[in-house]
Amino acid sequence: MPAALASGLELSRAYYEHVVRPLLHRHTPGLPHAAARSGSGSDVLGFDDEQSRDHDWGLRLTLLVEDGRATEIDALLERELPPTWDGLPTRFATTWDPVVRQRVEVAPAAEFAASRLGIDAARLQAVGGDGLTLSDWLSLTGQAVLEVTAGAVFHDGTGALTALRERLAWYPRDVWLYALAADWSRLGQEFPDVGRAGLRGDEDGAAVIAARHVRTLFHLAHLLHRCWPPYGKWLARSSARLPGGDRLRTVAEEVLAARDWRARQEALAAAAELLAAVQGEQGLPTLAPATEPFHERPHIGLRALPELLAEQIRDPAVRALPIGAGTAEQISDNVTVLVDAAARRRLVGP
Structure with missing residues (x-):
């Protein structure tokens, strides 16, 4: 699939299936993880176009791993990913980070959500969303929630991402x-x-x-x-x-x-x-x-x-x-x- 014809979500899915998942299977077989295109970017909402490619667009992915392994997996990807794939660089700078590095965001699920929502990760993990306070709900913006709940999920081997999305489906x-x-x-x-x-x-x-x-x-x-x-x-x-x-x-x-x-x-x-x-x-x-x-x-x-x-x-x-x-x-x-x-x-x- 040529990158020129791909939406951001299609590109991220293909990147996971053809590059990132095989790499994880070779180096960390059986690693429980979730993979999605979440976070910032018009492609998460399905609104990207040719103009979107002038910044922060490309081989991006959200990879959620638990048990304190996020740093290990991030380093693995930085070390093992090829320089390019499908004609696009796997490492590039962004508007929030001028460092040229790989752009698979690796984090535990609750910490990823907390970084977007500004809500303590422990409260986000509470069963049924009972940990969220009234102030938590009132402090949310729709955009912040969409950076967790929108986009595409390519794999959820832990179930953590699905559970988070269900808790954040809508207001009480x-x-x-x-x-x-x-x-x-x-x-x-x-x-x-x-x-x-x-x-x-x-x-x-x-x-x-x-x-x-x-x-x-x-x-x-x-x-x-x-x-x-x-x-x-x-x-x-x-x-x-x-x-x-x-x-x-x-x-x-x-x-x-x-x-x-x-x-x-x-x-x-x-x-x-x-x-x-x-x-x-x-x-x-x-x-x-x-x-x-x-x-x-x-x-x-x-x-x-x-x-x-x-x-x-x-x-x-x-x-x-x-x-x-x-x-x-x-x-x-x-x-x-x-x-x-x-x-x-x-x-x-x-």
Whole structure:
């Protein structure tokens, strides 16, 4: 399979099957391990293209081994891997590490996940995910979880990676309800402002507010379908993969393309109604219609969807959280904060 024709996931699979696995079999026969293409990179999400190859793309793999053997196996690969395979170098520098070395990431499963999530490895290993605290769940970003749960698994001889993915499949129900309420709350706070800015002749201001809403709508759509949302670069594209995502993308494009505030707020209202209907399809309480006139003004507001969801929360700790604040990635969209697990945790509490 020529590398020029391969996606990153296809290339990683072939690299494991034709190079890494035979090498392990020769030098460490019977080694329990898991192999996957996880971690960072657009190819993990299946979004890589020719442009992706200008950095951090190539013969990459995640190899998970237990029993303190990660350092040994990393050294083995550095020593024994051929210089190139399929026309690509096996050793290269990356944007986070200027050293030219082999790029099979070797680690114990829980430590690999901890490096992505910023959660203590021991808590990640707790059976059934019981070790994760409320602050743990709130501190997660969808992108961080996807670096563990997305991508392709080529082999899982230990079962550790599969168990981790199952534990991180989705939020506990009450945290899910809380996050949904936060997105609806964020929409509701400024929904009428699109019309208010437009009524004052500030079409640019109305467009900026509407664009913020579109981003929140895409995030909300992922939450409703229990799909971890990726970071901003891929959020809209990922939305198209959701059930009914094409319709949401079409309405969002109408919002962004609108040249006057009335058309803009009507398209926003249509998007809100679409997602409120999805909420009902998911077996959650919803309102129809979800939008309503905003007092006596020619603006559109949202009805009490956050409160409706909050009423369903049973966990006292979650009920005590301020509705509308949300998870770390709902509180802040600052990239510097969101890639720093300690900073995320400061946003949501100890």
